[in-house]
Amino acid sequence: MLQEVLESARSDGPMAAPAFIEGQWSRDGTLTERTGPHLRKVVTRFASATDDQVARAVEYAARSAKTVADLAPASRATILERAAELAAAHRDDIARMIALELGKPLKDGRGELDRVADTFAVCAGETRHIGGDVLPVAGWARGTGNTAMTYRAPAGVALAITPFNAPANLLAHKLGASFAAGNTTLVKAPPQAPATTTAIVALLLEAGMPPEAVQLLHGGGDVGAKLCAADEVAVISFTGSAETGAAVARAAGAKRLVLELGGNAATLVCEDADVAHAAKICARTGYSNSGQSCISVQRIYVHRSRFDEFVDVLRAEVATLKVGDPLDPATDVGSMVDEDAATRVEKWTAEAAAQGARVVLGGTRDGATLHPTIVADPAADATIVVQEVFGALVAVLPFDDLGEAIEACNRSRFGLQAGLFTHDVRTIINAWRDLQVGGLVVNGSSNYRLDHVPFGGVKDSGFGRESPAHMIDDYTVVKTLILRGMSVWGDR
Structure with missing residues (x-):
């Protein structure tokens, strides 16, 4: 099936996206x-699951859980390699x-596949x-003469619900970790990226993953919703x-x-920052994937003494x-997921301008393609500051005192990740302590992630x-064994 799906992407007709x-x-x-938002024609045809198919899939998953759990970690690791x-x-x-499906530039898509x-x-x-x-x-005295051990056992049936903005890599995280843990996984694809x-x-x-997995x-x-409600499902990972x-x-x-939810990520540029470097990083990471990332640079707070320069x-x-x-391999910014999304950001830009903001660049669109916008x-209460823009727009705001800027960041209902440009160690430590976010990137923007490093947020940005x-910890359960009257520690 892999070759059939890939070949359909090279043809002029709609791509294949069967269910499994x-x-x-x-x-x-x-x-x-x-x-497709750029081509404005049908790029994929797929069949939405019926109630009967959902029920059969859930029942099959429950029957298959032991088959997958019996696969040794070394075997699972080899398949993942x-x-x-x-x-x-x-x-x-x-x-x-x-x-084709999302309007995401080839260079971004290739980077996603590298990840x-x-x-x-x-x-x-x-897995190993x-x-x-x-x-x-x-x-403790009551434990004398006994031995106790634990191991991490598969949870059983996992459900992975993936978003459109990084459909390949976020699925790799959820399905890869679930299989590593020894689970069978139900995948609910985003309707915007069924073929991917x-x-x-x-x-x-x-690669050898058993069909039961x-x-x-x-x-x-x-x-x-039907999959989430199924009693057979033990753990759900949703983005x-x-x-x-x-x-x-x-x-x-x-x-x-495990819920990885939205954000309106902030990046702070301090008085001692390398402004040219900070601006270049924010330009590249504020508009990649047309800003459709939960950690995309949305709000940049710049010290007033460097604001105009920045x-x-x-x-x-x-x-x-x-x-x-x-x-086009040279394209940096493609289209957004659909025209409605681009229209929304265009409207929010106009609202900010009506409230007194200055639109420095962009603010217009061509269909689903929003021209990169700087406001x-x-x-402080503008929609582009308070809500998640999830589009090709960056707002730049001045600050006089870093503590006040951190307070402004923390007023958000989101708290996923932040960026900080400074060379002062004390500032770094204070910001790491005081910012209400799950991660802080120093001398980089909010939009930076290493796939083997813990990633997640606080507040309305989710948990886990x-x-x-x-994720393997979340996809497994701790099972305890107590051996009474047998001790590796001594009996007295």
Whole structure:
């Protein structure tokens, strides 16, 4: 199936995106189409899952859990290593699929596939380290003469619900870590990227993942809600908006949840910063994937003494970005996920200008393509400051005192990740302590992530941490064994 899916991406017609249910590829269901935001024509046809297919998939997952759990960690690791090699080998084809379905530039899609390969490789490495502990029970009198041990056992059935903005790598994180832990996984694909999701699942099956280990269903929120509510599901990993995350939690009930939700990430540029370097980094990371990232640079707080200088350099850097055809390898900024998304950001820009902000660059769109936009000195309560923009817009605000800037950052209901440009160690420590975020990037923007490093937020940005090691903890349960009357510690 992998070759069929990849070949369909090279043709002029719609791409193939079958579901994978009960160990079989299927095109049954309600026919749905995905229109590419740049080409403005149907690029993928897929079948949304029916209620019967959801029920059968859940039942099959429950029956398959033991089969997957019985696969030794070394065997699972070998499969994930093969998947990493296949991701690298098919990098360009899958990047093209992403460009067609989402308008994401080829250079960004290729970078995402590089990360997919890394993520599978890291998952493989973590698989080889899954173990347990011998507990110090003899340290207390009541434990004398006994031995106690633990190991991390598979949770059973996992559900992975992935977003459109990084459909390949975020699926690699969720499905790779779940399989590493020994689970069977139900994947609910984003309707904006069905073919890309199919390609990653097919790639894993090609690498040797047993069919019992994964099922893929297409559809909208109704399919996701039914899967979340299924009693057989033990753990859910969801990436998406805060509002949808709350709906997932309500539908799930008493299940283990890992929720990576939204953000309106801030980056602070201090008085001692290298302004040229900071502006260049913010220009590159504020508009990659058209700003459609939960940690994309959205708010930049700049010390007032450097504010005008920063805005001028940022404008010059952003003006060099090439906007246009996502299939052109030179393009830096493609289209947003759809025209409605671009229209929303265009409207928010106009609202900020009406409140007194200065639109330094952009503010207009061509269909789903929003021209990279810089808004200087918006009101503190402007929508582009308070809400998650999730688009090709960066707001720049001045500050006089770093403590006040940190307070402004913390007034957000989100708290995912922040950036900080400074050379002062005390400032770094204070910001790390006081910013209400899950991660701080120093001398880099908010939009930087290493796939083997813990990633996640606080407040409405969710809970749990996404990195293979931490996700394996979430995808497993601790099982304890107590040996009474047998001790490795001594009996007296």
